[in-house]
Every structure is written in C-alpha cells, then in structure tokens.
Amino acid sequence: MAAGCGVYSGVVRFSSRVDISEPNPIAQAEAAAQCSGIVLGKLNDSNPTRHGLAPAQVPGVYAADPRGDRRAREALARFLTGRSPDDSGGADIRRTGDTGIRPVDPDHLYLLSSTSQAYSWLIKLLCDAGDAVLAPKPGYPLIESIARLECVEAIEYQLCYDGSWFIDTAELRELLEGPDGERIRALIVINPNNPTGSYVKPSEREAIVTMCRAHDVALIADEVFYDYALEPFAGNARLAGEPGVLTFALDGFSKMLAAPQAKVGWIEVSGPDEDVRGAMRRLDVIADDYLPMGDIIAERIPELLVAAPVQTKRVRERVRGNLAMLRRILADDPHGVTSLLRPEGGWNVLLRVPSVIDENALVLRMIADHRLTGQPGYFFDMASNGYLAVSLLPEPDEFVRNIRAVLDTIDTMIGE
Structure with a gap:
C-alpha cells in the first residue's frame, strides 16, 4: 500500500444521477440463470449480428x-x-x-x-x-x-x-x-x-x-x-x-x-x-x-x-533531442532574456520571455513577421504575463526555425 495509506473507513459519495436501484424480478432471474451457466433465449433479441444479418464488412457477433x-x-x-x-x-x-x-x-x-x-x-x-x-x-x-x-x-x-x-x-x-x-x-x-x-x-x-x-x-x-x-x-x-x-x-x-x-x-x-x-x-x-x-x-x-513501445520511443527521442537543441540555442543567445522553465515530462515546454512585452503583441508580431503563431501563457492561466508555450514535436529543422523566429521577434520588440 502507498505511503500514508492507513486504515480506510470512509466511503466516497457518488452522484444521484446514476440509477442503481434493485433490478426487477425478471432481471434478477436472468442474472441468476447466467450465474448458473444457463443460456436463455430472448423473445426481444434485437441484435442483428445474432441472426445472420451482419454485413460482410463487419463480421462477428456484437457482445455489447x-x-x-x-x-x-x-x-x-x-x-x-x-x-x-x-x-x-x-x-x-x-x-x-x-x-x-x-x-x-x-x-x-x-x-x-x-x-x-x-x-x-x-x-x-x-x-x-x-x-x-x-x-x-x-x-x-x-x-x-x-x-x-x-x-x-x-x-x-x-x-x-x-x-x-x-x-x-x-x-x-x-x-x-x-x-x-x-x-x-x-x-x-x-x-x-x-x-x-x-x-x-x-x-x-x-x-x-x-x-x-x-x-x-x-x-x-x-x-x-x-x-x-x-x-x-x-x-x-x-x-x-x-x-x-x-x-x-x-x-x-x-x-x-x-x-x-x-x-x-x-x-x-x-x-x-x-x-x-x-x-x-x-x-x-x-x-x-x-x-x-x-x-x-x-x-x-x-x-x-x-x-506502442517503438512508437513511444520514437516520439521520446524527438522531444528529448529538440529539448537539448532548445537549451543550446538559448545558451548561445547573446541577449539572454529568454529562458526555459524546467520541463520534467511531456512534449510541451514553457518559455519565459521579457514581461515588458505583451504576450498578445508578441504572437501577433510573429504572425506578421514570420507567419508563425503560438499559445501565450494566459491561454493556460499563468499567474503573470511573459510566457509562451512551445511544442517539442516538430522535425528538428522546423523546430530550430521556430525558436529562432521567437528570439528574433523578442529582440526586435525590445529594440523598438
């Protein structure tokens, strides 16, 4: 048992919208027959796959x-x-x-x-x-x-x-x-x-x-x-x-x-x-x-x-490679005003950009100058201005172009 899990005496309260009232006598008898291994015929069986009517393109019997x-x-x-x-x-x-x-x-x-x-x-x-x-x-x-x-x-x-x-x-x-x-x-x-x-x-x-x-x-x-x-x-x-x-x-x-x-x-x-x-x-x-x-x-x-394992590994290698590239680009940026908030997992990261630049203005400027859009921090309810979400999924060349476009836009706006 996980740490902190001692004797448990409470019971979670479920919503009242789900009806779990006792089944009627017929449903009870059907359940009892099923438990006894008895297969009952059904006068009201409206499952066409049980009656030879399923199309060839969708074979099999629908179990529901x-x-x-x-x-x-x-x-x-x-x-x-x-x-x-x-x-x-x-x-x-x-x-x-x-x-x-x-x-x-x-x-x-x-x-x-x-x-x-x-x-x-x-x-x-x-x-x-x-x-x-x-x-x-x-x-x-x-x-x-x-x-x-x-x-x-x-x-x-x-x-x-x-x-x-x-x-x-x-x-x-x-x-x-x-x-x-x-x-x-x-x-x-x-x-x-x-x-x-x-x-x-x-x-x-x-x-x-x-x-x-x-x-x-x-x-x-x-x-x-x-x-x-x-x-x-x-x-x-x-x-x-x-x-x-x-x-x-x-x-x-x-x-x-x-x-x-x-x-x-x-x-x-x-x-x-x-x-x-x-x-x-x-x-x-x-x-x-x-x-x-x-x-x-x-x-x-x-x-x-x-x-799944091969595909997950492939994606993991892509996002880790782009993260390493991002760190190198930020380290080489002569202005050094953009930083990365430590990402522990996932395939998106947050950049911290100068808070003197309005997030909307930054994205609109990227659209105008680089035909590149993005999601500012307020989309995710960040507590303050000055953040930009970046995906680590693009192919490496595209990813580098995206990051350089962000840094170029920030440099231009700070210099104005």
Missing part, C-alpha cells in the same frame, strides 16, 4: 460489453502489467518488492473513445449539478469546459514555480476544508501536467492520497503524457493502481502513439474495495447507456499495443 471488448481489455491489461517503468524514468506503484508486480485486472478497465469522454463519465459518476472538482492551474482549459457542460464547477488549485514546479498542498487542504469543501467531489491531477511538464512528486502524492481519503474525495489522474520523461526528478510513479483512495487513472493512444486520430482511451479503477465496487457498479450503468466502443476499433487494440 459496457466496459469494452473483453479481448481488447485483456490485451491492454497484459500491456499495462508488463510495461517497464524504466521507459518513462519513473517507478511503478504496482511493483511490490520481492513479490513482483500486481497484475492489472481487465475487469477494472473501461475502454472509451478518449480521455475527454472519460472526464465526462467520471464527473457524471461523482458529481451532481452544483458540485465541484479541483483542477490544476496553469493547465489546459479542457477540464473547465467539460465540467461546465456537466453543470459542475472546476475550482482551480495552483502549481507554483521556484526553479521547478510543485503542487501547493497547503492550498489544497484549505480548499477541501473551506466553504466549498462539501461540494468538492474529485481532485484532478495531470501527471505530468500540460504545459508545465511537472510530475506529481512522492511527497505530494502522499499528501494528496491522505487528504482525498480524509474528505471522501475521489482522485482522477490524467497520465497521457507519463511516458515522455524529459528532465524528471527521482521518485516519479504512475498513480494508476493507487490502492489508498478511489482512483481513476486515464490514458490512451492519442499521446502514447502520437496519433490523435486513434480515438482509444481507457480508465483504470483502483482503491479501497468498497469504493471500487460502488464506482464500477455505477460506471457500468453510464457505459451501458453510452454504448461500448465499437468492435471495429476494439479489435485493432492488440496490434496497436504491439506497436
């Missing part, structure tokens, strides 16, 4: 498993269990000393189209209208938008920078114990965060698990960038598999394969048994209402998992 195709989940569970922590520069919470690795249970995985959909499902699971979730700032504005669509408030907590990024856990405690504490149903962490690139540190993890457990708050861990370690500190670990508090770990192919068109994401559920059972009972209802991932997509998951 709300968690997603069982074979795909088993393949994913094997992949997640066997994933080497060394690939990402961190540890693995599932490693249990001399006893090896706790395997991922395929029944604790939910397949869906994206982590965005996962956020939506989890907010439905945990929050009633008017409730709140805690989300990090600076950060990508996706969470606030999805929460708003679910009639839920996203309350920000700050990531602070003092040479490296850290979570202000004292502020988290104040928020959970403050006037909005009763409305807060989940704490969201991005591990590593975008665009700050900061992983959750071991001491932060311990504090977060303890606070969530004390306040019966669920933990949502978005780990889509986890594999792309840049300049991490020691002791990083995935939150996937965290046993100390009800935890929903999000990941998917979009970042793992660098293929945003590969709309495959997943939720891994872990934590105290009672909370996990309650959560999965309700998640099954949500997943069933929205229908499982299509079999056409799910059947490709095993082969894509085979390709």
